[in-house]
Amino acid sequence: MLTKWRILLNLLFLTFAVLIPYASAQEVSIVSKGLAVALVIDSSASMKDNDPETVRIEAAKRAIDLLSNSDQICIIQFADEAAVLLPLRKVGGESSRNEILSTINNIGNKGYTDLKGGLEKALIELSKAETGKKKIVLLLSDGEPDLPYLLQNSKSMAKYMAELDKDIDLFKNQRLSVHCIALGITETPSLLRNIAQKTGGEYFLVTDPNELVYFFKSILITNKYPAIDQPSFFYDYKLNNYSVGDRFPVRAGFKIGTDNLVPGPHLNLEHFILKIILPDKRTITVPFKDDGGSSSLDQKKDDGVFSACVDCTQTGESTLYIQVKGTYKGKAIAENRKLGKITVEPELQKGKFGAFKSVAAMITNNLLNRLDQRKISENILLLAAKYKDGIIIKQYAISWHKLLIALILIIIISIAAFTIRYIRVKIHAYQIKGTLNYKIPTESSSGILNLEQLGKKEVLIATENDLGADFVLPKKNRNFAFKLIKINRSKKNKIAIKEFNLNGAKFCYLVICLPGTYLLYNKRPKSRQQIVHGDYFTIGDYVFELNCPEASEHYEH
Structure with missing residues (x-):
């Protein structure tokens, strides 16, 4: 008994294993990598009667507009014999499209109808299509094969139709659908209907050539997208x-x-x-x-x-x-x-001051309405009811909680932008500005040190490279090294210097000599000294001058 249940369970699992992938496969639509289209157009003499204004040419052109640049197209006409007017190629950009449209203009209207020849040319061209393209034929004709030698010999006609049947089987086996449009025919020709049915295409009878553009466009659009897609x-x-x-x-x-x-x-x-x-x-x-x-x-x-x-x-x-x-x-x-x-x-009223009068009248009416307290209450209630779920901009409804989120984001972004700007301004404010000009009186030589380009609040100037100096000057009689520092008023008490005096200025500049170096300021030797714009000081053989308008506040020495 237990063995029977095991066999039954195994059969159930096997059934699900087979059916589930099959069901899933049925639900997944095959998405192609674009279209490869063969336009096969009847150019026999009878088209003069059924399409006297050559509307089929305009319809074919309009159909090209629906194809993407990567889609492929070929154009074939058939009359006494079939001819490939445009071999299969990508639609391409504007210049390529203009060439295709120019080729469509060459479709004629003389001779008889070799429908089989047109389909065979299409089969050859579509065999060159890129892998993954969905290949379709759009066939337009107003009748069945009427080549003279076929009409005069029944055996020739039978052979022709047998060969056409083989061609149709090739289309079917290669999954190439042929969509057939019969133009100007009151009775449906069985041949075009059979071709469409056997190859998985669609058949349409169009009695008014002006409707061709709708049929061409509709067929192409429905083939561009999976069959399950709905408008x-x-x-x-x-x-x-x-x-x-x-x-x-x-x-x-x-x-x-x-x-x-x-x-x-x-x-x-x-x-x-x-x-x-x-x-x-x-x-x-x-x-x-x-x-x-x-x-x-x-x-x-x-x-x-x-x-x-x-x-x-x-x-x-x-x-x-x-x-x-x-x-x-x-x-x-x-x-x-x-x-x-x-x-x-x-x-709006016309004439002189008409617009002004109209606007004034509207404003007056609105004010009178607002003075009526009862109407004010009613308007508030109406507005509350109207906008209880949000506001409408064009056809889009925006809820209040989305507006609140947007407002919060705007505030956060504004605060972040302000903070970044504030920090950048602060950093820039603490950086040393201006230049330090120098000259060597004994050699009549001079130079300029661009302090601002360093973007620092402390600059080291020396005659030796091993100190990591920002500026290295040539050594004369002896080596020296000193720092130029920019100081904020808030740090005044942290600097132990008797001469330190901001005198109302927000920043000051301070020269600090490293061990083994001293400066002369007003002919007095010092190890550090506050300087302002235009001050001179001497270190070794160099005379320095601070050129910094920011440090223009003077003080008593």
């Missing part, structure tokens, strides 16, 4: 005070990653409006548009950023909402977002 909603507007007559836009849309989505085969927006509740409680709605028009204040057509214009016609507070309803890849998406309130003031 995020974004919006932008300025929460300002406006005047009657002002107009401003509210912008919104959906994006995946850094790319804005446009309506097309994957994104369907059934209901996308800006709802405005006016001060008199009436509700108006404004549709969002991506038309680049002045009525909506939209900046650029078909960029995925939709705009709705708010016309300020009524004074008071109005509340704004965005309402969206639609689908993305068949899944429902919905938003009912409250943006906030805007305040519309009366229109």
